Amino acid sequence: MAAQAEEQSSGSFILEHITDHHELHLGPLHIPLPHIELFGIDMSITGHLVMMWVASLLLILTLIISTKRRGLIPSGFANAIEAIAIFIRDDVAIPNLGERDGPKYMPFLMTLFFFVLFCNLLGLIPFGQTATGNINVTATLAGISFAMMLGAGIKHNGLFGFFKGLIPPNLPIALLPLMIPLEFLGLLTKPFALCIRLFANMLAGHVVILSLIGIIFILGLFVSPISIAFALVMYMLEIFIGFLQAYVFTLLTALFVGLCIHQEH
Amino acid sequence: MDLLSPNPGLIIWTLITFVLVLLVLKKFVWGPLLSALDQRETRIREALEQADKARAEAERSAEENKQALAQAQAEAQAAINKAREDAELVARDVQERAEADAQQLLEQARRTIQQERNQALQTLRQQTAELAILAAGQLLEENLDDEHNKKIVDDFINRMPEHS
Numbered sequence: 302m303a304a305q306a307e308e309q310s311s312g313s314f315i316l317e318h319i320t321d322h323h324e325l326h327l328g329p330l331h332i333p334l335p336h337i338e339l340f341g342i343d344m345s346i347t348g349h350l351v352m353m354w355v356a357s358l359l360l361i362l363t364l365i366i367s368t369k370r371r372g373l374i375p376s377g378f379a380n381a382i383e384a385i386a387i388f389i390r391d392d393v394a395i396p397n398l399g400e401r402d403g404p405k406y407m408p409f410l411m412t413l414f415f416f417v418l419f420c421n422l423l424g425l426i427p428f429g430q431t432a433t434g435n436i437n438v439t440a441t442l443a444g445i446s447f448a449m450m451l452g453a454g455i456k457h458n459g460l461f462g463f464f465k466g467l468i469p470p471n472l473p474i475a476l477l478p479l480m481i482p483l484e485f486l487g488l489l490t491k492p493f494a495l496c497i498r499l500f501a502n503m504l505a506g507h508v509v510i511l512s513l514i515g516i517i518f519i520l521g522l523f524v525s526p527i528s529i530a531f532a533l534v535m536y537m538l539e540i541f542i543g544f545l546q547a548y549v550f551t552l553l554t555a556l557f558v559g560l561c562i563h564q565e566h
Numbered sequence: 567m568d569l570l571s572p573n574p575g576l577i578i579w580t581l582i583t584f585v586l587v588l589l590v591l592k593k594f595v596w597g598p599l600l601s602a603l604d605q606r607e608t609r610i611r612e613a614l615e616q617a618d619k620a621r622a623e624a625e626r627s628a629e630e631n632k633q634a635l636a637q638a639q640a641e642a643q644a645a646i647n648k649a650r651e652d653a654e655l656v657a658r659d660v661q662e663r664a665e666a667d668a669q670q671l672l673e674q675a676r677r678t679i680q681q682e683r684n685q686a687l688q689t690l691r692q693q694t695a696e697l698a699i700l701a702a703g704q705l706l707e708e709n710l711d712d713e714h715n716k717k718i719v720d721d722f723i724n725r726m727p728e729h730s
Contacts, residue, residue, distance in 0.1 A: 316569065319569070320568065320569055321573065321576070337575075342574050342575055342578065343573075343574065343575045344575040344578065344579065345575055346579075347573070347575075347576055349576065350576055350579050350580075350583075353579075353580065353583055354583065357583055357586075357587045360587065360591075361587065361590055361591065361594075361595075364591060364594075364595040365594050365595060368595055368598065368599050382599070383599065383603065386596075386599055386600065386603065387603065390600075390603075404600070407596065407600055408588065408591070408592040408596040408597075408600070409588065411591070411596055412584075412587060412588040412591050412592070412596070415591070416584060416587055432580075435573075435576065436569075436570055437572060437573045437576040437577050437580065438576065438580045440577065441576075441577045441580035441581050441584070442580070442584065444577075444581075445581070445584060504569075
């Protein structure tokens, strides 16, 4: 394995770290994961999936333990969770979804935020991988957002009313053949942008850090102080981006769901 | 595996995982947390409203106290004024009555004196007449007994000044 790695180019060393595998890579340890096939679909457990599960487990445990046995006055870590909850409610949910509908979408938005956040941050821990750096994962999350958009839009405006509301009112009939596909495309662009934004952001940070480390192997040990310093800065930036992208994903989901509910705007 | 290769299995697993996480968190975390938030906000709002109400109440009672104090002071002043007026009235009354009494006493004294004096004068006049008659009789011896002479003496006495 080691000899093989040395033969590989630096590019494939990076790719090796950011792509999904049917093995769990814990440093030099490669644990094979079971192959499962259900109804003709390859449901194999992959490294990213394990990381997602680890993130989910950590998320559930952290939140349950920190918010357990609480009175009206929060203490310790529950304060931070509550501050985020208040922020998402007052600055994300209510401005975009309205005073009445906002609180109803809070559990979904909060879960989305923390799920994305924990997946993002897990990739920064040694041996961890970023599940949100996998386009299948971000596509699924974007698909869930899209389903929420459609569901909320149809629930509030009716099936016909929702699709009618996509087209601006008082449009000349001659423009309809142009506008219908355009608006439909516009609807699909939203989840697509969500998917690509999160995927690319998570991927890019890791690629940059891995590239900076990779320079050491190409140019020699003497560049390591500079490489590591830059990698450290990038690492700090990644922590920030992990939070930022989780927030952006949540904010845009709330915004898009809000747009589907209040189509008049 | 390729960077952009689709993996339907992972998509389905992600969906299942997310929904499970959502359900678990909704039941055990978001429900209690969000309701506690609402509860606390309601509590705080109520406490603030109560504080406002209490302050308004306190201000109102302070105002009432001030008014009551002012009223009490005014009443006290009025009572003092009335008492002073009454006292003056009584004093004037007493003085007037005393003056009247004094006047009356004085008048009475004056009348008594006048009476006494008149009496004294009467007595003096009689005695003087008798003395004069006695003296004149002794001087004239006999002639002075008759009616005519007595009249002369009386005239003389009557011509004597009233107030000697």
